[in-house]
Amino acid sequence: MLVIGTTEAAYMLGINCQRVRQLLAERRVKGAYKDGREWKIPLYKKMVDIIPGTRGPKGRWRHRLQARPTYIHVNKHIIDSNRNRRENQPVIKVDRAKHSKYCHEVEITGPCRVVYRPHQPLCSGAVLWIEVEQSTRVITKLYG
Known part of the structure; x- marks a missing residue:
């Protein structure tokens, strides 16, 4: 096990x-x-098994593995804004199933692939991104 x-x-x-x-x-x-x-x-069936509580609201954690892959892309508009305003806003967007997070650095600990599709962009409009398998861990870092 x-x-x-x-x-x-x-x-x-x-x-x-x-x-x-x-x-x-x-x-x-x-x-x-x-x-x-x-x-x-x-792990039971490739997932952590949590025993539900007896009182209070229902737990809000994942009950099965993430279905869609994680997408990572760089927001060029924030890069331009940082250059013009001399700021240090995070530009790398890590897009998971329901959540997205901006960061300065990303470490991918497993298999991934770089995808360029100018005629089929993501919902956010990105045409170049990194696709990471759902089982691969993605570590994000934010600098102050």
Whole structure:
């Protein structure tokens, strides 16, 4: 059985690490155990299994793997604006299933491909982007 840590579990569930640790403290992550100082979380059907709470609102994490790939593209309008105004706004857009995030640096830890389609742009209008598989982890960094 494949075992992952809290950071990978947070990425798969689409929530932050602190919320995963809170669920672990409440014993709501099925099969999770602590090995020294690290949590080991088993995967069931390639996904983390969370036991639902008895009270309060329903959990808002992913229950199955992300269906569409992650898209990464550079916003040239923000680059021009940064150059003209001498600012440092983030220009790289990481587009996941329902969420998008701007950042300064992206690290891709697995397979990806660069796509150029001038006649079939994305919804945002991008014609050149990087397509990352759903199982690949994408680490974003923001500089102040």
